[in-house]
Amino acid sequence: MDSGVRKYGSSAHVTESIDNRFRLWWCGQWLEVLVDDRLPTVNGKLAFLQSNHTEQMWPALLEKAYAKLHGSYEALKYGSLLDGLADLTGGITESLQMTELADAETLRNLLKNTSLVTAHHVAAVSVTKEVESTKGTVHVVRVRRPLGIGEVPVPYIVLNPESWHTIPQQERDRFISTPKGIWMLFSDFQRVFTRVEIVHLDSETCRAEPFLADKQKWQMKMHQAGWKRGVSAGGCRNYVREFFHTNPQIQIVLTEPDTVIISLNQHCIMEPKVIGFSIYKIPAPLNETAKALFFRKVKSTINSQYTNSRQVTHSAFIIMPTTFEPRDEANFTLRIYSNKPIKMKVLDNPPKMTKTALVKAPPVVEVNSFAQYEAVFLQLADEHKSIDPFELQELLDACLPNDYIKSCASIDTCRQIVLSLDKKGTGRISLSDFKDLMCSLKHWQFVFRTHAREKMGVLRAERFRDALRDVGFIVPEKVLTLLVLRYMRKDGMLRFGDFVSAVMHLHRAFVTLLSNYMKLPLKILLSLSEIYHKSNTLRTEGIQTNLTEWLKNVFMC
Structure with missing residues (x-):
């Protein structure tokens, strides 16, 4: 048996191959694939796709381009008719x-x-x-x-x-x-x-087909994103009481009854995930993501594994693309076809500080609760009764009751604490600052324990967003992604020290922005949406985008 690679489409004595270009729809975009005309053969015949009646070579060349995208000819056997039609037509x-x-x-x-x-x-x-x-x-x-x-x-x-x-x-x-x-x-x-x-086929794709010129055109809206572990990979409705609300939320608004076709495609080729989507009808359009309680109480209108075409009434809907299991990571393309114009919006939370994260110690504190801390503090303090990050680490290690709480006594966390509490730029904190810290740690520990349901002492990354909300911070997905990247451990969990460090990092970022960048006092704590309203009257550029970018840059440092 003779097997090998043989040239087709040119004279036998010519050694140069001919380049062939094919355009294929791949992961939500048109890609141009370049292949030569050297095709695999067995006993002088094409090994794979071939024409039985003609000498046309384009089917074999197209197959080679398709195999190039998939990585091998072997990978093509796992494809389906629908996937092939979509890749070749873009529909x-x-x-x-x-x-x-x-x-x-x-x-x-x-x-x-x-x-x-x-x-x-x-x-x-x-x-x-x-x-x-x-x-x-x-x-x-x-x-x-x-x-x-x-x-x-x-x-x-x-x-x-x-x-x-x-x-x-x-x-x-x-x-x-x-x-x-x-x-x-x-x-x-x-x-x-x-x-x-x-x-x-949408209105752009169908232009190449003259016989479709007089047909009613599908109008397309498209959104490309991904499921990220600990951020937006919340799994299917089986996890509606836990992580389902963390999935991406795409809102569409129909002004009149229409036929809508929804397609969800994942970009995982070698190890595809089990994916699908759910659709929820909402009474009015939203400006922020729907909360977990909404999905627990409201039944989904439509559920589909891949596509769904259905006549729907004029209203607003939330589309939730999901993987079947939480923490399955993949990129995806969501496309929505309609006969009439629709409005699409990706729901996210604008960054807000709803309350101060630091808890002030009461004027009169319990003698027993702070007496032992104060004695150790004064032993370590300098003549100005202040301590630096290294002395704070030693103090916390001596005062905190167990290893679970002591995980916040790392030198990096202590540096974050000092940077956040030090108002004079000396790199040291006073006894009153330390008392505020101990009251804050007690509050943060309560929040941490409330959300750490699986195992004592660790917080699942999927619950990180809700825990931050209880402390006083609402962050958009881009910022949460950086926080998870920075503080999540390999097992997908956060320790109490990671949580404290993230809270202090956020506190410092917001305080720096509000007090220095925007020149606004912090005596009265307002949600940032209120601050946007006041600041936008003084600026021509939207402050919300600047704030998100500010927070992203802070956590990328």
């Missing part, structure tokens, strides 16, 4: 059982749009018609079928002669004179085929 694909195509009107509505309907791999449905017969209206379908060499075109197929002959002879003669396909009764069409595959 949204779906498959319908013939039972779902209950009547000819459904098929007619599909063909009014820029949608391609295929039945098996050899036929494409192009036209449906209503024909008056002696027994009332009869629906007929025209199916395009490519002919093989030597095949004679057949004008129509009849499986039910009794119904066919009720159509007037004049109408039947018209079918014979139509060379564009095979006519058949819709009832026969349902008997011959068990399912149809549909490709929906």
Whole structure:
């Protein structure tokens, strides 16, 4: 057996190969793939895709380009018909059982749009018609079928002669004179085929097809993002009481009833995840993400594994793309097709400091609770009764009750604490600052324990956002991603010391911005949304974007 690589499409004595370019829809964008004409062969014949009747080489070259994207020819065997149609056309694909195509009107509505309907791999449905017969209206379908060499075109197929002959002879003669396909009764069409595959093309993609020029165009909205461990990979509705609300939330607003098609595609090729989405109807459009309580109380309107096409009333909806299991990471493309314009918005939380994270010690504190701390503090303090980060670490190590709490006594955390509490820039804190710190640690420990449900002393990263909210910080996804990247351990958990360090880091970032950058006092703590309102009257640029970028830069340092 002779196997190897052989050139096709040029003379045998020419050693240079010819470059062929193909455009394929890949991970939410068109990619140009360059391949040469050196194709694998066995015994002088193409090893894979080949034409039985002609010498055309483009199918084999296209297959090579497709294999190049997937990494190997071997990987192609794991593909599906729908994935292939989507990659080659750039459209949204779906498959319908013939039972779902209950009547000819459904098929007619599909063909009014820029949608391609295929039945098996050899036929494409192009036209449906209503024909008056002696027994009332009869629906007929025209199916395009490519002919093989030597095949004679057949004008129509009849499986039910009794119904066919009720159509007037004049109408039947018209079918014979139509060379564009095979006519058949819709009832026969349902008997011959068990399912149809549909490709929906948006207004840009369908421009290359002249026969779609007079069709109603699908309008497309697209969002590309990803599921990130500890941030936005909340899993399916099985985890609705825990992490489901952390998934990406995309809001769409329909101003009038419309047909909407939703497609969710993941970018994982080698190890695909189990993915899907849920849709929730909301009474009014939102400006921030819906909270966990909403998803616990409200039942989803639509659930789908891949695509869903359904007539929906004018309203606002939240689309929740999810993986089946929490912590499964992948990038995805969400596309929404509609006949009429819709509004799409990715819901996120603007950064806010809803209350001060530091808890002030009461004027009169319990003698027993601080007496032992004060004695050790004064032993370590200098003549100004202040301590530096190293002395603070020694003090916390001596005063804190157990290893769980002592995890906040690392030198990095102590530096964060001193930087946040030191108002004079001396690198030292006073006894009153230390008392505030101990009261704050007690409050943060309570919040940490409230959200650390799986195991004592560790906080699951998926609960980090809610814990920060209880302390007083609301952060957008971009900032939360950096926080998780900085403080999450390899096991996906945070220790109490990580949590304290993150809180102090956030506190310092907000305080620095509000007191120095924006020149606003902190005596009265306002949510940043209120501060936006006041600041925007003085600035031409939106402050919200600047604030998010500020926080991102702080945590990237």
